[in-house]
Amino acid sequence: MAVEGDPRASANRSLGDAVDDLPIFNVDNLQSNIKSIYYSRTFLSIIGGAIAGIWGFTGLTGFIFYFIVMAVASLSLAAKAKFSVHAYFDSWSRILVDGIFGGLMSFVLFWTFAYDIVHIF
Amino acid sequence: MAEDLVLDTAIRDWVLVPLSVVMVLIGVLRYFVSKLMRSHQAPDLKVVKEGQVILRARNLRAAAGFIPAKSFRARKIYYTNEENGLLHVPKGQAQNAQAQMFSDPNLAMDMMKKNLSMIIPQTLTFAWVNFFFSGFVAAKIPFPLTHRFRGMLQNGIDLSTVDVSYVSSRSWYFLNLFGLRGLFSLILGEENAMDDTQRMMQMSGFGFDPTKSLGAEKDSIDIIQHDWALPKLEKRAEDVLKKLVK
Numbered sequence: 001m002a003v004e005g006d007p008r009a010s011a012n013r014s015l016g017d018a019v020d021d022l023p024i025f026n027v028d029n030l031q032s033n034i035k036s037i038y039y040s041r042t043f044l045s046i047i048g049g050a051i052a053g054i055w056g057f058t059g060l061t062g063f064i065f066y067f068i069v070m071a072v073a074s075l076s077l078a079a080k081a082k083f084s085v086h087a088y089f090d091s092w093s094r095i096l097v098d099g100i101f102g103g104l105m106s107f108v109l110f111w112t113f114a115y116d117i118v119h120i121f
Numbered sequence: 122m123a124e125d126l127v128l129d130t131a132i133r134d135w136v137l138v139p140l141s142v143v144m145v146l147i148g149v150l151r152y153f154v155s156k157l158m159r160s161h162q163a164p165d166l167k168v169v170k171e172g173q174v175i176l177r178a179r180n181l182r183a184a185a186g187f188i189p190a191k192s193f194r195a196r197k198i199y200y201t202n203e204e205n206g207l208l209h210v211p212k213g214q215a216q217n218a219q220a221q222m223f224s225d226p227n228l229a230m231d232m233m234k235k236n237l238s239m240i241i242p243q244t245l246t247f248a249w250v251n252f253f254f255s256g257f258v259a260a261k262i263p264f265p266l267t268h269r270f271r272g273m274l275q276n277g278i279d280l281s282t283v284d285v286s287y288v289s290s291r292s293w294y295f296l297n298l299f300g301l302r303g304l305f306s307l308i309l310g311e312e313n314a315m316d317d318t319q320r321m322m323q324m325s326g327f328g329f330d331p332t333k334s335l336g337a338e339k340d341s342i343d344i345i346q347h348d349w350a351l352p353k354l355e356k357r358a359e360d361v362l363k364k365l366v367k
Contacts, residue, residue: 042303052263059264102303108262109300112293115263116137120128 033088037077038099044073045103046110053114066107070100128258136259136290140250144297147242148305155238171335178338186350193347201339247294254290261286262296 048069052062074096081088081095089095178200185193255276266274266285274285274292 039307042307045303046307057263062263105299106301106303109296112260112262112296113137113141116260117133120261 030090034098037095038102040077041070041073041099041103042106044069045107049107049110050114052107052111053116054118056115056119057111058115062111066104067100070103128261132257132259136254137293140254140290140293141297141301144246144294144301145304147246148301149309151238151242152305152309155235158234158238175335175338178342182338182342182345185345186348188349189351190347190349197342201342243298247291250290250294257289258287259290259293260288262288262292 045066048066052065057065077095078085085092085095181193181196181200188196258275261284262274264286268285271285274288276289276291
């Protein structure tokens with residue numbers, strides 16, 4: 001995920017550390033962080049779909065593969081944010097579950113495409 | 122009934138790939154056309170004013186802890202005062218703004234244009250797919266579905282013994298329609314994905330926005346408890362300094 005490496009690191013800490021009990025978020029930076037999560041998830045679902053198709057996953061295996069890929073993505077995002085999620089986002093749900101179902105459709109499309117091209121030639 | 126049908130390579134070359142390519146190209150085309158056709162609507166002064174007032178009220182709410190209690194109260198009264206408070210909109214006027222928004226010809230034209238630019242390419246492509254690519258198996262979806270989906274997915278295929286996984290090109294079209302949204306948001310830059318539902322919601326929400334949100338802001342300012350952060354900041358500074366000294 002070298003694509004959003006830089007923007008995320010520099011796209012700042014929301015001013016959570018300024019005041020202890022009144023976390024205030026710099027909206028622009030928050031938005032840019034959320035966008036970078038969205039892009040990385042979309043990209044990963046497309047690539048994951050192609051991989052699932054080429055490897056010939058069918059049925060439930062393919063969906064499990066998708067959720068595994070998304071889980072790995074969430075883990076890496078959390079690790080990139082040095083596990084202090086509140087410095088970068090306003091809640092855990094953003095980094096963990098946001099956008100998973102949006103990526104599902106792209107995953108299925110590319111999965112079908114790759115599977116057909118490779119296996120049902 | 123899970124025999125593996127072997128499908129003709131020509132179907133790959135002449136149906137799946139062209140359909141996807143065409144849909145991607147149409148999406149890109151639509152993006153540029155909508156950019157060109159975007160008429161510069163001169164923003165309505167009243168709407169802009171109300172939007173700014175709402176922003177100020179929101180900032181007040183967010184930063185309430187940074188100003189002393191008296192100044193917060195003064196500002197609060199300025200906003201929520203019944204007679205001439207900024208956020209107080211008399212009922213009669215509220216209705217007017219809404220009705221005006223919708224009968225305003227410019228706004229209506231814009232909404233129409235945006236909706237049309239969404240719907241027309243989709244309809245045309247769908248008709249094209251139906252005309253040319255019907256009556257044969259186009260693809261196999263890698264996961265099994267129940268028999269209820271047969272009618273939906275296997276539209277041109279009249280054999281009932283074929284596995285439901287083998288679908289017609291119409292379902293390939295729909296699969297593309299939903300799946301390419303992600304791709305568009307990647308290649309067309311931010312926010313110009315073909316999120317038609319989102320766009321329509323935005324458009325319909327526009328007329329209501331000023332009046333309802335003023336009332337909402339007023340209520341939220343009324344609710345807020347002033348919690349001055351200064352005492353806590355002093356304590357925090359003391360802690361930080363102690364740590365430094367150690």
